[in-house]
Amino acid sequence: MITYQSHSLSNGLRVISHYDDSTPLAILNILYDVGAKDEDPEKTGFAHLFEHLMFGGSVNIPEYDTPLQMAGGENNAFTSNDITNYYNQLPASNIETAFWLESDRLLSLAFTPKSLEVQRSVVIEEFKQRYLNQPYGDVWHHLRELSYTQHPYQWPTIGKEVSHIEKARLEDVKSFFFKHYNPANAILVVAGNCKPEHVFALAEKWFGPIENRNVYVRNIAKEPIQTASRTKKINAKVPLNALYKTYPMSDRLSEGYIAADMLSDILSNGKSSRLYQRLVLEQKLFSSVDAYISGELDGGLFTIQGKLNKNVPFEKAELAIQAELDKIQQEKVTDEELHKVKHKQITSQHFGLLSLFNRAFSLAQGELLGNPLLVQEDQVRFQKMDAETLRSFAQNQFNPHTSNTLYYTADAQ
Amino acid sequence: MLNRIQAPAFSFPQKFQLRKPEKVLHGNIPIHLFDYPKNEVCRIDWVFHNQFVQGLNFEINERVIKFLLEGTVHKTSEQIISALDYYGAYIDLKAGTEYHTISIYMHPGFAAQVLDIFVEVLNEASYPQHHIQTLLQIESDKLNVEIQKTSYQARKTFLEALFGGAHPMGYFPKPQDVLQLAEEDFAQFKSLVLDQSKLSVYITGKTHGLLEIVQNAIDKLAWKSSDKPTVPAQFILPSFLSRLQKVHLDQANQCTLRLGHPSLRITHPDYIGLHITTTLFGGYFGSRLMKNIREDKGYTYGIYALLNSYSDQGVWVIASDIGKAYWEDAIVEIKKEMRLLQEEKVSAEEIHLIQNYIKGMLLNQFDSIFANTDKYIAIQQGIVPEFYFESYFEQLNQLDSDRIQHIAQTYFKPQALLEVVAGNFND
Numbered sequence: 001m002i003t004y005q006s007h008s009l010s011n012g013l014r015v016i017s018h019y020d021d022s023t024p025l026a027i028l029n030i031l032y033d034v035g036a037k038d039e040d041p042e043k044t045g046f047a048h049l050f051e052h053l054m055f056g057g058s059v060n061i062p063e064y065d066t067p068l069q070m071a072g073g074e075n076n077a078f079t080s081n082d083i084t085n086y087y088n089q090l091p092a093s094n095i096e097t098a099f100w101l102e103s104d105r106l107l108s109l110a111f112t113p114k115s116l117e118v119q120r121s122v123v124i125e126e127f128k129q130r131y132l133n134q135p136y137g138d139v140w141h142h143l144r145e146l147s148y149t150q151h152p153y154q155w156p157t158i159g160k161e162v163s164h165i166e167k168a169r170l171e172d173v174k175s176f177f178f179k180h181y182n183p184a185n186a187i188l189v190v191a192g193n194c195k196p197e198h199v200f201a202l203a204e205k206w207f208g209p210i211e212n213r214n215v216y217v218r219n220i221a222k223e224p225i226q227t228a229s230r231t232k233k234i235n236a237k238v239p240l241n242a243l244y245k246t247y248p249m250s251d252r253l254s255e256g257y258i259a260a261d262m263l264s265d266i267l268s269n270g271k272s273s274r275l276y277q278r279l280v281l282e283q284k285l286f287s288s289v290d291a292y293i294s295g296e297l298d299g300g301l302f303t304i305q306g307k308l309n310k311n312v313p314f315e316k317a318e319l320a321i322q323a324e325l326d327k328i329q330q331e332k333v334t335d336e337e338l339h340k341v342k343h344k345q346i347t348s349q350h351f352g353l354l355s356l357f358n359r360a361f362s363l364a365q366g367e368l369l370g371n372p373l374l375v376q377e378d379q380v381r382f383q384k385m386d387a388e389t390l391r392s393f394a395q396n397q398f399n400p401h402t403s404n405t406l407y408y409t410a411d412a413q
Numbered sequence: 414m415l416n417r418i419q420a421p422a423f424s425f426p427q428k429f430q431l432r433k434p435e436k437v438l439h440g441n442i443p444i445h446l447f448d449y450p451k452n453e454v455c456r457i458d459w460v461f462h463n464q465f466v467q468g469l470n471f472e473i474n475e476r477v478i479k480f481l482l483e484g485t486v487h488k489t490s491e492q493i494i495s496a497l498d499y500y501g502a503y504i505d506l507k508a509g510t511e512y513h514t515i516s517i518y519m520h521p522g523f524a525a526q527v528l529d530i531f532v533e534v535l536n537e538a539s540y541p542q543h544h545i546q547t548l549l550q551i552e553s554d555k556l557n558v559e560i561q562k563t564s565y566q567a568r569k570t571f572l573e574a575l576f577g578g579a580h581p582m583g584y585f586p587k588p589q590d591v592l593q594l595a596e597e598d599f600a601q602f603k604s605l606v607l608d609q610s611k612l613s614v615y616i617t618g619k620t621h622g623l624l625e626i627v628q629n630a631i632d633k634l635a636w637k638s639s640d641k642p643t644v645p646a647q648f649i650l651p652s653f654l655s656r657l658q659k660v661h662l663d664q665a666n667q668c669t670l671r672l673g674h675p676s677l678r679i680t681h682p683d684y685i686g687l688h689i690t691t692t693l694f695g696g697y698f699g700s701r702l703m704k705n706i707r708e709d710k711g712y713t714y715g716i717y718a719l720l721n722s723y724s725d726q727g728v729w730v731i732a733s734d735i736g737k738a739y740w741e742d743a744i745v746e747i748k749k750e751m752r753l754l755q756e757e758k759v760s761a762e763e764i765h766l767i768q769n770y771i772k773g774m775l776l777n778q779f780d781s782i783f784a785n786t787d788k789y790i791a792i793q794q795g796i797v798p799e800f801y802f803e804s805y806f807e808q809l810n811q812l813d814s815d816r817i818q819h820i821a822q823t824y825f826k827p828q829a830l831l832e833v834v835a836g837n838f839n840d
Contacts, residue, residue: 022451024426024776060417065699070766071423072773074698091776096421104417121711125667129714129734133666135558209415237664239557271482272494281491281547287554307554336499343501347520350454354781 002359004372005196007203011212012184015203016363016372017196020356026092026192027356030102031364033187034180035082036159037152037220037298045159048079049123049168050176054086056115058105071097079157082297083368087357092193096202103206106186109177116170123165127158135238139408146232147246147301147404151223182213187367191360223248223299226402233407240287241308242408243317246301247397249293253369258381259393260293260302265341266333267291267304267324272340274324275304284309285317297369302397314407329394332387342383349379425772429806431792432785434615439628442609445789446624447617449782455524455618456783457627459515460790462611472586474508476552477594477602481506481515484544485537493534502527510582511724512794513606521619528630535607536635540599553588560588564734566660567669567835574658574831575675575728577651582723609636613793617786648725650675653831660835668740668836672747673730674826679722680798683820685808687729690820691720693767694754695731697774701750702731710746712739722796729824740834748830754821758814768809775806 004018039046054077055064068075073090088098131137140156148154159165188207190199226248250256268275268291275289289306304325308317352358366374434445463474482504483490497504502519519527559565569585576583605611614631616623653675677684695702695718702716716733735743779785791797 023780025780066766067420069697069699069770069773070420072425072769072776074770074773074777089777089780090773091423091425093425094421094423094773097423100417100421107417118708118711122707122714125712125734125736126714128667128736133563133734135561205415237561239561240554270494270498272491272498277491280551281544284547287551307558309550309554336495340495340498344498344503345501347454347501347503347518350452350520351518354452354454354783356780 001376002363004363007200009203009208011210013207014187014367015200016189016367017199018191018359018363019196021193023192023356024091025089025356026095026190026194027087027089027360028098028102029087029189029360029364031187031368032084032181033185033368034084035080036157037081039152043172044155044164046176047084048157049165051077051079051084052119052123053115053173054105056119057110059108059110061104064101068097068101081153081157095194099202099206106181107210111170111174113170116173120165120168124162127162131158136242142232142234142406143244143246146230146406148223150221151298152220153296178213179216182215183207183210184212184215187364189360189364191356228401229403231405233409235409235411238410241410243308243314244305244406246303246404247402249300249302251299252295252297256393258378258385259390260397262341262382262385262390263394263397264291264293266337278324279320283320285312285320325398329398332391338387345382429775429802431788431802437624439631442612442631444614444627446620447786448620449618452618455521457517458615460613461513461606462794463512472584477598478506478508478513480540480545480599481538482534484539484541485533486539496530500527511796521623524623524626528626532630532633538603549592549594553591556588556591563662563665563669563835566662567671567833570658570660571671571833580648604637607637615786615790617783650725655829655831657832659838661838662835663837665837667734668737668834670733670735670740671730671833672830673728674830676720676727676729676824678727685805686816686820687824688720689812690817691718692771694718697770705746705750706743712736712743737836744832748827751825751827755825759817764812764814768812771809
C-alpha cells in the first residue's frame, strides 16, 4: 500500500503527501477536475487547448518552462474526457520551484493573444499528427459519436473537428479558466523525498493565499440506457479492414468495473489470452485483436477491436468474436485462467508502483473519487473476484442490445 | 507579502555517480547484482553481445528475437506463455544494434520456476513452422501499415542514405521479405544467443537467493561452443551526399522532416560537448528549435535534434512532423538557427539554463531502480565509455560560450545536410 498524509486548505485545495526517502527526486502533481466532458458541443477540444495555454505564462511569471528547467525539472500534462493533469518532476531539494510555478498559474494566467495564436496552431498540428496523419487515427472520433448519444463523451479530447480549435477566442479562454481553475476544483499531490510537514507548509505558503472562486456545478446530460444496437460503416485509405465493438460499462465505482477489467484480461491480456489464441492463431481471422476498458468516470466503454486478415469478411470475423463473448457468458472461466490474471495483476501492480509518478497519480485519481487508495483497493477487489460472479457480470456487460459496431473498411488500393 | 516574482532558491548535487553492482564470475560468465532489498520485484537481464557479426540486421533481428518464445520441442507457445503468466512473470525480448537483451520481470519468489521455463525455451526453441508462418503474416501486415506512415518513410530514406542498404542500420525489409524469413535465420540467431562467450547477466531488485538460481540456470543451458572466433563485420559506408530527397505519400496530411549528417561517435573527446550543444539547440522543450518552430511559429507539435552514436558512425539528426504548408520555411528556419549558434555567442543565462536542465535530467533519468542498471549495461557492453555520466556532469560545470560556439562551428554543417521530406506533394 502507498502511505500518505493529507491536508485541506481553507480555500478548498486538497493536498496529499507521499514520502519516499529512497529517491533524490520529487514530483508535484496537480489534477484539475475538468475535462473534455465540460466543453460546449460547439467548442470542443477546449480543455486540451487550454492545457497548452497553461504553459504560456502566468500573472507574475512570463514563462513556465524556463524557471522549472533552471531548477533541473521537467514537466508534462495531459487531458482526458474527465480531468486535466499537470506534473513536474525535479530534484527533491528544488520542490519549492514547482510550488511557486503551479500556484502562480492557478492564481491567474497572462492571457496573451500571441500565446493563444501559437498554441492554437500547435494543437492543430497535433490534431493532424496524431489523428489525421495516421492510418486509423480518427477511429475514436467515430466510435465516441456512435457509442454516446447524449453524454459529452461523444467527442475525443482533441476535439470534434479542427475548426472548433481555429475559432477559439481569448474571451472563451478567460471564461474557461475562471469557471474551472479553482483551488476547490484541484488535488495536489507531492511524492518523493519531501517530508509531509514541509509539503503542507509549502502548500499553505504558495496556494493558501489564492481565494476560493465560485465553484462550478457540473450539470451533464446522462447517457440514456442503450436499448438497441448501433452500427456504422466508414471507408478510408488504410491497409486492412478493421472491426470495432464497444459496450457501455457500469459505473467506475461499481463491482461491474472490476469485473470488466478482469474480463478484458481474460479475453486479451497477453499471448495466452482467449482472443489471441482462438481468433489470431487458430482461426487466423485477425492479424491483431484486443479487448480493453476505458475508465471514464460517468461510464466508460468495453472495447473489442481487431484488424482483419485479407479476404476475411466482416460477418465471419464478427461471428467469431460473438462466439467468444457467448462462451464467457455461458461458461465459468477456468481456475487456471483466473489464477493467471490475478498473478499477472499483482506483478504489474508491483512494477507499476516502482514509478514515483504512478504513485502520485494513483493517489490523485483516487482522491477525485473520494478515496486516495481507491486504485489499490480495486486491486484487492480484483483478487477476490470468483468465476461465477465474473460470469454473471459478463452477461450484463455483453448485452447484445447495447453493442456499437464500427466497420472500418479499407478502400481498394 | 509573498514575493511571486522572485524564483525560490534551488541547488544541485556537486557530482554524479552511477551505482555499481556486486560482481560474481560463474565460469567465464559475469553476473552483476544490484540489490534493492526493500523491493518486492526483480528483473534478470540476459545480455548477449552482438557486434554486427550476424548476416541478420537490426530490423530483422527485432522480429526474429521475439520468436524464441513461440514453441519448443515439448511445449506450444500457448503453454509457454500460460506457464509464465501463471507465475505472473513476463519476458521481454529486445534486439539491439550492439547487444540483445532477454529481460525477465517477476516476483523473486517464483524465480526458480520461471528460470526453468526460460532454460527450456532457450535449449529447445523449435520454431514450429506452421505457427511461425502465421506470425510472419501478422508481422508483414503490421509492416504494411507502418510503411504508409510519413514517419516510417522519412526514417527509412534517411538511414538508407547514411548507411547504405547493405548495412544493418540501413536495411529495411519489405513486407514480403518478412514473410520469407526461414529456419536458417532463426537457427543463426539462436546460435548467437547460446554462445556463452557473449553472455553477461544482471540481476536488479530483491536479489536475495537469486544468485544460486541463476547459476543453476546457466549450468542447465545447452551451450554451443563457437568453433571460430567471431570477427565484427566491416561495412563500407556510402559517401555522404547533401541533397533534398522527397518521398511522396498520397494520403499524408502532414510532412515528416529528417535533416542531418554523419557526426561524432561516443568515444570522441568532443562528443559530450556536441551532445550538450545539440540539447541546447533542439533536445528539450526550451531548445532553440522548439522556441522558434513550435512556440513562435506554431508549425509543429514537436521538433527535436539528436546525436546518435552507432558502432560505425555517429548521426546528427533533426526530426519533426510539420504542417504541409510549412516544411520549406521550417528548413530555412532550422538552418538559420544552426548558423546563429555558429555566429553568435550564447548568453550566460542560456548556458546556466542548459547546465541546470541537463543536471536535472541526469538525475530524473534514474527515477526507477532499472534505469541505473540499463546505463551500467551500456557501459559494460562497451557502447558507452566508462565514467561517461560522471564526465558529462563535470563537462557541464565547465561549459562556456566559447566552447559552444567552437563546437557548433566545427560540427554543425548547415551547408551540407541531407534533407528528407515525406509527405503529399500533389496539391
